[in-house]
Amino acid sequence: MIEFQAVTKRFDDGTVAVDELTLSVQAGTITVFVGPSGCGKTTSLRMVNRMVEPTGGTILVNGKDIRDSDPALLRRGIGYVIQQAGLFPHRSVLDNIATVPLLSGWTRRKARARAAELLETVGLPVELGKRYPAQLSGGQQQRVGVARALAADPPVLLMDEPFSAVDPVVREGLQDELLRLQAELDKTIVFVTHDIDEAVRIGEKIAVFRQGGVLAQYATPAELLTRPANDFVANFVGKDRGYRGLSFVEDGELDVRSVDTVQVGARRQAGTGWTLALDADNHPRGWLPPESIADGQVAESSLVPGGSLHVRGTALRGALDAALSSPAGLGVVVDEGGGYTGVVTAQQVLDLLEHRREQETGRV
Numbered sequence: 001m002i003e004f005q006a007v008t009k010r011f012d013d014g015t016v017a018v019d020e021l022t023l024s025v026q027a028g029t030i031t032v033f034v035g036p037s038g039c040g041k042t043t044s045l046r047m048v049n050r051m052v053e054p055t056g057g058t059i060l061v062n063g064k065d066i067r068d069s070d071p072a073l074l075r076r077g078i079g080y081v082i083q084q085a086g087l088f089p090h091r092s093v094l095d096n097i098a099t100v101p102l103l104s105g106w107t108r109r110k111a112r113a114r115a116a117e118l119l120e121t122v123g124l125p126v127e128l129g130k131r132y133p134a135q136l137s138g139g140q141q142q143r144v145g146v147a148r149a150l151a152a153d154p155p156v157l158l159m160d161e162p163f164s165a166v167d168p169v170v171r172e173g174l175q176d177e178l179l180r181l182q183a184e185l186d187k188t189i190v191f192v193t194h195d196i197d198e199a200v201r202i203g204e205k206i207a208v209f210r211q212g213g214v215l216a217q218y219a220t221p222a223e224l225l226t227r228p229a230n231d232f233v234a235n236f237v238g239k240d241r242g243y244r245g246l247s248f249v250e251d252g253e254l255d256v257r258s259v260d261t262v263q264v265g266a267r268r269q270a271g272t273g274w275t276l277a278l279d280a281d282n283h284p285r286g287w288l289p290p291e292s293i294a295d296g297q298v299a300e301s302s303l304v305p306g307g308s309l310h311v312r313g314t315a316l317r318g319a320l321d322a323a324l325s326s327p328a329g330l331g332v333v334v335d336e337g338g339g340y341t342g343v344v345t346a347q348q349v350l351d352l353l354e355h356r357r358e359q360e361t362g363r364v
């Protein structure tokens with residue numbers, strides 16, 4: 001869908017911002033450009049909508065050389081979201097979102113109706129449409145920025161550090177929102193960030209850039225974490241990559257075991273091992289330590305808080321974390337509705353990984 005063919009950008013002062021970049025961004029996916037400051041991410045992105053013209057190579061969008069498109073028309077088919085949203089301060093939120101449809105000749109009424117619809121799409125109440133950008137929080141402004149970029153329903157969306165100006169909690173919310181939107185809208189998105197965690201969280205493919213605008217690796221997040229192409233990438237993806245890599249490993253054949261359970265409020269005799277307390281809906285409430293209750297009633301206040309829960313069918317990282325964070329050393333596994341299904345130990349997770357490794361090695 002977007003193809004960079006040996007694309008180079010050398011600025012007039014001789015700075016090579018992008019050096020022979022060759023990669024293709026698949027239609028309907030989120031591709032992230034990541035790397036340290038000054039390594040050519042923004043320049044690469046801006047060459048796609050001709051805000052920067054390459055000095056070498058070719059860029060194709062949908063098979064078409066972008067040099068053959070009028071830049072203004074090209075940009076109408078390519079949404080662009082930047083840090084701090086870049087909204088027009090003297091236009092209402094609704095008019096900000098309606099900008100491109102109006103430029104494309106829509107009537108004001110139709111453009112505003114579309115803008116109101118988009119506010120809902122990005123999770124904002126329609127009433128905010130009347131406000132001015134300065135009357136919104138940073139996170140809300142970013143959402144408006146996304147809505148504005150989506151207004152003309154462009155197949156391609158370029159996002160340049162769109163969430164870096166907001167705090168980490170809001171940022172995670174915006175990332176989730178983007179993933180939800182993308183599942184609905186199926187755009188081709190190129191997303192620039194310098195944050196590897198953000199890249200791993202939202203990217204289906206990640207291009208890691210290094211100084212001088214050189215592409216260091218182009219791979220899936222799982223590949224980057226488990227098989228970095230060189231020391232630069234290994235250092236850049238950072239610590240804990242083995243553990244973080246488990247985010248991409250399915251819990252497939254992980255066996256769950258059973259453990260003693262008791263319902264909160266029920267009477268119970270002292271048990272010899274850890275006992276998991278459940279509520280009436282079978283949801284875990286906490287643990288009773290061994291020997292803790294002799295013939296007493298199980299009160300919520302006597303429970304040791306549990307660790308994290310692993311939802312069956314999600315990545316193995318959750319299972320290992322559940323086991324490691326559990327006071328009993330037993331990770332609680334629940335179904336999608338949060339109901340208890342069993343427990344796992346960290347050793348079981350490690351054994352499964354070892355088993356898979358052996359199978360893979362056996363196959364080679």
Ligand SMILES: Nc1ncnc2c1ncn2[C@@H]1O[C@H](COP(=O)(O)OP(=O)(O)OP(=O)(O)O)[C@@H](O)[C@H]1O
Pocket residue numbers: 011012013015016017035036037038039040041042043044194
């Ligand atoms: N107009 C320009 N003239 C000369 N050099 C430029 C110009 N624009 C960018 N550069 C240089 O090109 C290189 C790449 O810049 P670019 O903005 O693409 O990097 P980046 O990876 O997006 O960085 P950051 O994460 O800091 O935004 C940098 O060395 C930068 O100083």
